[in-house]
Each structure stands twice: as structure tokens, then as C-alpha cells.
Amino acid sequence: MKKLQQVLNQFKLNVLSVDDVPQSFSSTVYKLTLLDGRTVYLKIPYSREKLQREYAALTRLYHEFPVPQVLDYWEGNDDFTGALLLSTIQGVPLTGKVDTKLAYDIGVYHARLHEVVPNELDATSPVENVYDDWSSFVESKFYFFANEVKEMIHPRLYEQSLHYFNHHMKSLSSPDGPCFIHLDFRPGNIIVHENQVAGIIDFESVRIGATEMDFTKLNRDIFMKYPGTIEAYQQGYQSIRPLLDLQTILPFYRFYDAFNSIGWGKKRSFEKHRAFVEENMSILKTILVGFR
Incomplete structure (x- = not known):
């Protein structure tokens, strides 16, 4: 609470109430109701790199x-990473069942994000351009988590994972x-209102890169759970820009996401993220069945 008060003082906020925001995994986020009746969000990232990005x-x-x-934006000091004060988007994070109408709309908005063309000024931005060395970026993220994953899964499954990755790369x-x-x-970063996309949040991991890595969590949390959504999503996406053949790219990136997610959960706290880690272990085992 001491850090929270420090940020409230920094932003000179008159606060009526403070509520924690659940399902925020890479930052501390608070929902603030101000004395003037406005609702805003205070976000304190885990690192200055994420804050600046x-x-x-x-x-x-x-x-x-x-x-x-x-x-408002505070770049922090030697003892504090800094913070962002953000406006509210009308709506709520997506939870529960996704129908084809909403899947189509998600496709439209995802394509709109991918349609934003990086310009010359972006070359000096904290948003890193990894596109020019995409293979190295994919590989570096995989091996960044590999040691954590090695401690969590059977040695044979770990060796299969390395073989699968190198083979498909x-x-x-x-x-x-x-x-x-x-x-x-x-879904948790897609804000919806009346079964339509109202906005997208949480850009602390954003990069300038290749689209294919951006479909994996939609595949895990929507396409594989709700029949017809992948077809509707593709129609929505293609109404804005061309789409890669998802059937070709998703198997590899589904494996990649499951493997990295196990490592992420281990680094952040296995006990806190046990269900998430175990879900991804199950996915990894399913993918590697029969692979030699």
C-alpha cells in the first residue's frame, strides 16, 4: 500500500475507492474511482522496460x-519502476463463451492492429523491432524459458520438445x-460491450514483428473451445487484410506457446499459477504424442 500511495501522490489523485484488478499477470493494476466520479486505471508494470514499451x-x-x-505517466525513480494512469474503455474483459458474431469482430480488430504500418519514428521507439531477425527472436524466447521448463517436465518430454522445436523451426x-x-x-485483454469488441488493453509485451505468433492464445482460448469461431474469425480478419494459412502455422505455435507458458508459470510462481502450468503441460504432452 505504501507504493500505491506513492503513485497516487505523484499523480495528485483524489481517490474515493481503490479496487484490485484480477487476472493481471504481468503488472499490478488498480481500478480507481475518483472524487469527481471518474473511473481510471492505475498500472504499475513489473519492470521499467515494460512500462516504457x-x-x-x-x-x-x-x-x-x-x-x-x-x-498521466511517471517514469519512476531509483526505487520504483514507474506507472501509467489510463482511461476506461466502456465494457468488460471477455469471459465465457464466444459466438461466431463476436469471433468475426475479434478478427476485424486483430487485423486492424496488424494493419498499422510501422514508420521511421518507430525505429527509435522502446517497442523493439524484431521482424528483421524473426527466427532469432523466436529461438531466443524458447531458450529463455527452457531451463525453467526442464525442471518441470520429464527428461524424455523435454528432449522431445527440443527435437520438435528444432525440427519445425x-x-x-x-x-x-x-x-x-x-x-x-x-480474451482477458479484449474489452467487449454488447457482444462487440470495444478495445484492446495490455500492450506491455508488444513488438514490431510477424503476425504468426499473435494467433496462439486465440487458438488456445477460443478456437479450440468454441466450434465455428476460427472460421468466423478468419472471415473478419480477411475483411481487413490477408491472413496466413492458420492450419499450417498454428500447430507449431501452439507447441511453442505451451512450452513457453510452462516456463513463464515456473518463473512467476508455480503455486500461484499451478492450474495454468498444468493446462499447458497437458497441451504439450498431447502435441508430442507419437512425435519422434
Whole structure:
């Protein structure tokens, strides 16, 4: 609470109430009701890198795409990473069943994000351009989590994972981009109102890269759970821009996401994220059955 009060003082906020925001995994987020009746969100990222990246992304995308407006920004100090004060988007994070109408709309808005063309100023932005060395980026993320995963799964499954990764990396198609990719495009970061997309939140992982890595969490949380949604999503996406053959790219990136998610859960706290880690272990085992 001491840190929260420090940020409230920094932003000179007169607060009526403070509520925790659940399902915020990579930052501390509070919903603030101010004395003047406004509702705003206070976001305190875990690192200054994430803070600067999200600030740059939201500032860049605000006039082109429905994201929260940055109302105030504190770059922090030697003892504090800093914080963002964000506007509210009318609606709620997506939970529960997704029908084909909403899946179509998600496709439209995802394509709109990918349609934003990086410009010369973006070359100096904290939003890193990894497109030009895409294969190295994919590989570096995999091996960043590998040691954590090694401690969590059977040695034989770990060796199978390395073999699967190296085998399929060789056959990846040319990357689709460069464009802005969210890298955490999941239901919890999609704000909906009356069964329509109202906006997208949480851009602390955003990069300039290739689109194919951005479909994996939609596949895990929507396409594989609700029949007809992948077809509707594709129709919505293709109404804005061409779409890669998802049937070709999703198997590899489904494996990649499951493997990395186990490592992420281990790094952040297995006990806290046990259900998430175990879900991804099950996915990984299913994918690797019969693979030699």
C-alpha cells in the first residue's frame, strides 16, 4: 500500500475507492474511482522496460486503434519502476463463451492492429523491432524459458520438445510483417460491450514483428473451445487484410506457446499459477504424442 500511495501522490489523485484488478499477470493494476466520479486505471508494470514499451505503444496507437488513453505517466525513480494512469474503455474483459458474431469482430480488430504500418519514428521507439531477425527472436524466447521448463517436465518430454522445436523451426515460412503484434492477444485483454469488441488493453509485451505468433492464445482460448469461431474469425480478419494459412502455422505455435507458458508459470510462481502450468503441460504432452 505504501507504493500505491506513492503513485497516487505523484499523480495528485483524489481517490474515493481503490479496487484490485484480477487476472493481471504481468503488472499490478488498480481500478480507481475518483472524487469527481471518474473511473481510471492505475498500472504499475513489473519492470521499467515494460512500462516504457506500453507507454510508447499506447501513445503510438491511440489515434489509429481503440486502446486506453494515457492520462498521466511517471517514469519512476531509483526505487520504483514507474506507472501509467489510463482511461476506461466502456465494457468488460471477455469471459465465457464466444459466438461466431463476436469471433468475426475479434478478427476485424486483430487485423486492424496488424494493419498499422510501422514508420521511421518507430525505429527509435522502446517497442523493439524484431521482424528483421524473426527466427532469432523466436529461438531466443524458447531458450529463455527452457531451463525453467526442464525442471518441470520429464527428461524424455523435454528432449522431445527440443527435437520438435528444432525440427519445425527449419520449415517455418517467411514471416508476415512487419507490423505491430500484441503477443498477449487473449480474451482477458479484449474489452467487449454488447457482444462487440470495444478495445484492446495490455500492450506491455508488444513488438514490431510477424503476425504468426499473435494467433496462439486465440487458438488456445477460443478456437479450440468454441466450434465455428476460427472460421468466423478468419472471415473478419480477411475483411481487413490477408491472413496466413492458420492450419499450417498454428500447430507449431501452439507447441511453442505451451512450452513457453510452462516456463513463464515456473518463473512467476508455480503455486500461484499451478492450474495454468498444468493446462499447458497437458497441451504439450498431447502435441508430442507419437512425435519422434
